[in-house]
Amino acid sequence: MTNMEFIIGKYNYWIYIVLMMIGFYAMIAKRNLVKKIVGMNIFQTAIILFFVSIGSKKGGATIPIIRAGDEAVNAAQYINPLPHVLMLTAIVVMVSTFGVAMALILMIYRKYRTLEEDEILKPGAET
């Protein structure tokens, strides 16, 4: 497998990794709290994308049949609905996290009248 095939053949992973890194960067490096949350959302969405993409399969894919026994069932070989279902739950979790984070931001904004981390952390910033 050449390098090109390696990249193109697994493009779904590359996309999710790039997205995840963008989100990760925003969460860690941005000083504005809203941007952090935006980053968090991108980060989480990237993971959803990853899960969904491992469930899908183009051409020649079959429905899931799990044989009895303990052999590894390669989930990448068939169209698997389970990751999608898992992601429904994960989305619920993520939305709740988002909600809690937004509520926190509101609390912080009311207290400090700013959402820039630098200004908040300044001593005596509370109003």
Place this chain on the structure above:
Amino acid sequence: MTEHAPVLIIVIPLMAACLNILLGLWKKELSYPWAVLVTAVVFGLSLLLMQTVLSGGTVHYRLGGWAPPWGIEYVIDHLNAFLAVIVSFIGCIVAVYSRRSIEKELPGKQVYFYSIYLLLITGLLGITVTGDVFNIYVFLEISSLAGYALIAVGDDRAPMASFNYVIMGTIGACFYLLGVGYLYMVTGTLNMGDLSRILPGLSHSRVVYTAFAFFMVGTAIKMAFFPLHIWLPAAYTHAPSAVSAIAASTMTKVGAYVMIRIMYTVFKPAFSLEVIPMSAILGWASAAAMIAGSVLALGQKDLKRMFSFMLVAEVGYIVMGVSRGNSTAFTGAVLHILNDAFMMACLFLVAGAVRYRKNARNITDLAGLHQEMPLTMLALFAAALSMVGVPPTAGFFSKWYLILGTIKAGEWIFAAAFLLSSLLNAVMFYRVLETVYYTGEPTPKRQGGSSAAVNEVPLTMLGPILVMAVGVLVLGLFSGRIIDTVIRFTVPEGF
């Protein structure tokens, strides 16, 4: 009833949390007794579970009757039951304690507080009973979300501390979720039992390595393992007293539990310790955690902040024991989960009592408090002895096993780290106790006069504090029995 206990332990607090809102709409005062009642029932159930496990071995419960790998399976063995008992017991005790302190710190918001509190308990217990890796993620997030909310309602700086916790916690949870995804990709199952059967055949797959790495980092963040602990001190310092107590004593322990499960149930010791050199990585990181936690704690003025850094060190103790790869150290680690839960609960409850009575947070504010709050300070003393590791308090025995374990593994330097950390703890608590007993207004020369006015915290707060303090002593004396009846069975095969 008995056979449904594994699910009831989660369903009851979950439903109770929702019902609590309705109950609160009708009569606000009912929230507190309701929460205490529910946590007590849950504690009873977890004891029942423990009893079942002790007499009949591992309990398997299939949700809705679906067999794995399609359905979610709850599996309760000795380790699960052990954690469930700890979490529910401390949950109950802190619920009792919370009445007055929440009245004071969150006036008028008791109804919501107790709802979220019950959700927190739900999440923590869910982690301990489930045998499904994705289900763990869900419960991890339930407990964390409840935790974010509870921490945010603390003092002025709490929202910001909580926000940082949200960011870090989410990263941890997402990493964990990625680990689940990778494992699912190669195994097609989420059930821990199935995973543990399938994975040994795949131990050279790069995907499995990646999954393992994501799991480790994810759980390390959730349990505040050094150097990923940065969210913890601020969050636990600024949270309401009762929340700090429950979070410090149980949330990190449950994180440690997840780490144990991943390392030794999902993956096998042969993989975690031999294929991947986790023993060395975690060993050095834990040693750093112990020393750094203790040193950082030395520099703190705020009582709760100091305890938080000690908690970071204590997490290091647990991980050190878990990762040594021999049964002695592992026994010590599991015992330390229990002991540390009690010690931390005791310390944070005392800090809460001091705040309640004196509105004080700094160590210097403790001056001479032994006259006003003799029993509370005695409890602090007991917990301090245990943290230092003076026999016969509980802390000594877990440390004993941990140190023996490191020596068994031939890792002298880690044994030295334990001792150094103990010494630092001793210095720290000496400072605190000296302030309590020997500073403040000089004792007047009294001849047969009565002592200064005793002004203890209300009984609902004092009771839990004393229960924890006595617990620290009693657990020490019963460590042998606890090891024989429970912990012995939690040691993974292959040790």
Place this chain on the structure above:
Amino acid sequence: MDTVHSIQPVLVLATSLAAAILIMVTGDRNRNLREAWTLVAALLKFLIVLSMVPAVLDRTILECTLVSIAPGLTLQFRVDSLGLFFALAASFLWLVTSFYSIGYVRSQQEHAQTRYFACFAGAMSATMGVAFAGNLFTTFLFYEIITICTFPLVAHKETADAMAGGRRYLTYLLGTSVAFQLTAIVLTYSFAGTLEYADAGILAGRAPDSVLMVIFVLFIAGISKAAMMPFHSWLPAAMVAPTPVSALLHAVAVVKTGVFVVLRVVLHVFGVDLLGDLGLGTALVYFASFTIITASVIALRQDNLKRRLAYSTVSQLSYVILGAALLTPSSITGGIMHIALHAFGKITLFFAAGAIYVAAHKTEISQLNGIGKQMPFTMAAFTLGSLSMIGMPPLGGFLSKWWIALGAIEAKELLILIVIATSTILNAAYFLPILYAVFFKEPRLGQHGSAGEGIHEAPLLMVVPLMLTALGALALFFAPSVFLDLARGAVSAVMGGQ
């Protein structure tokens, strides 16, 4: 040798513990009742200890296992000759000190008396625990409890000085025991698989020599209560404590616990044979000798009476270790005997120092000129005590030095004879000038203030005890019977009847 189950050791501990609790409950409300608890407990304890003597002399071992917490970690009491020897000396002196304490504390109108007496009782209970401990874990447990219980006594005055002394006290004792002693215990357990004392030692053949040496060094460094140099400086610092505390704890309970544990380690953990094979005995001999001489030299230069006594203690404690380290029957007998003989002498000296402070408010040696005329009984006792320290017959201190010297000859360590001789001279050099000044020098003008002429002694409750211990030091020379029998019993047990 029979082993009999007995709850007597538990009773001994319980009496003091009960006293501590009763004292706290009674509090300042009824001071006579509170002091009564101290005295009743002291008497009861002494009687129970005494009641165990016949059985132990009969070579029976009284054993009592309280709880087995985990493998190796058992709370177990085992009364053998060595333990009973220590218990007997300590419990008798506690009885005497109780009277003295009450006299001292009341005449000084000390603050926080309840705390004082409660901690006192707690410390004694723990000392008995060390004496009767049947394994290293139990020993360590009570060793730490002693430290914690005595801290409030050392820091009793709550002044900046007292706190500094207390801090140093705690740092040294707790620090070394957690850092070194605990490590040694853990290592012992991981190699020997047991922590129970045995007459032949438990470590022989269990570990490589190098590890054994490390363990031994860790033990010696970890038992800083024995005040071996360089871990001795807590002892002079602890002299800020009220005098009865210094007397009991720093001449009897705390420091003697230290040397007692060293004896336990030497005799019952390593065993005489193993130490001899490793050559560690000789190393310890020179280490102890160094402490003996150096501490004596430092003592020469102290003007504060209690500090001089403290350095004298540092030096004398090492005699016990020296005796044990020579590893011959006579020297070990001498070492063990020195625990009791030194205790009687030194407690007399401290009592006298306290009496001088109470009656004349003098703390420095240079202020003591001519005080013998004012306090004849106290100073007579002081004389007996210091002569015993020097090792002059017919006083107890002579016996132990004699045996240790005999042992040195047996062991062909002639250098040690020189050490003993030098130290005797040094002892004389720091005690005799005091005696001379006290009896023969004229007080400087205005030195004794208005007290002036005539006899002006401390309260009777203080003078009688110090007379008693002084006479005890004298009596022990002529009739060391019980103590000597116990010491011989202990030695024959570990030496296999050599």
